[in-house]
Amino acid sequence: MESLANKLSQIQKGIMKARGNPELTPDASIAIPVNVQGDLEIVLNLLGDIAQYSGSHTFEVILAINNYPEGQEPPEIEIFRNMGILVEPTPNVRRPDEAVCFSARMTGIRPANTEYLLLFDADCRIPNSTTLIDWYIDILHDGAELAYTHVEYYDLKKDLSILVRMMAHHGARWVKRELLGIPTTRGSNYAVNRVQFLKYYDQKSLSDDLNVGPTFKSNGLRIEYSGKKELVVLTSGRRFTGGWGKLIRYLLYRLRYNLKMLPVGQDVTTRIRRGDNNIRNGKVK
Secondary structure, eight states: OOOHHHHHHHHHHHOOOOOOOOSSSOEEEEEEEEEEETTTHHHHHHHHHHTTTOOOOOOEEEEEEEEETTOOOOOOHHHHHTOEEEEOOOOOOOOOOOOOHHHHHHHHHHTTTSSSSEEEEETTOTTHHHHHHHHHHHHHHHHOOEEEEEEEEESSSOOHHHHHHHHHHHHHIIIIIISSSOOOTTTTTTEHHHHHHHHHHHTTTTTGGGHHHHHHTTTTTTEEEOOOGGGOOOEEOOOOOOOHHHHHHHHHHHHHHHHHHHHHHHHHHHHHHHSSSHHHHOOOO
16 A cells, blocks of 8 residues: 555645646635544545646645644644645634535635635545646636536445435436526535635625525526536545435435525525524535
8 A cells, every 4th residue: 555655745746736836826726624523634535636637727725624622733734734735724613604514615715815716525536637627727717607517426335225315316416407507516516716705705695515506696607517527526425324214314305405495595595594404514415
């Protein structure tokens, strides 16, 4: 197996190469929230994917490290900084009426040095990082305010009930996106214009990754989606457990949730803030 020291060295080389001249503003920023309680090791896989980038664009990588005791910053922060990564440490990111995963993401968005943001979760994998990053940067620079691609799962248990759940999950997203015209952004994978994002966030129109797409659409902003296989992002399915009872509860939840979320804009945000605890806790993607 590859040693940790060698893995960190390879990531450092790739990240610093992609950053380019540190005195110049890069083409984009990649922001990743990192929960100290479980993400410090797993995020290395995503960073390794990003470090494989071989395109012509430049970008910075920001880790929004959070959830640790006040005054006790983990030693990994300095390691990441020495690797050419920007680190924004915040002991407690929780904010009232806001999904905690979204609040964590915001701590990495504000210090970004560009107006073009690529947003992933720490447990994501990017099979074709050059193709995906180039597509995101090109389309944002072309004037899109929001872009996203298809998300699949890795580390799923081989269980029929989980397979059915995935079919229902992807089916519901397809119906919302293709038939109802509702953008299906999720926290593990999208890119956004930072100016517009902060504008609606500061107006309290955003409180979760799930309502970024509907809010942007309701305000007439340009949104792009691609389902191309080479642009797919993978997110971890390790927390999914089998069971038909859980599947039935999930299907009922999806139905209730989608009926609530069909309206877009400010009303969606209000419903998220007042409603489902699963949404507030960031358990639904």
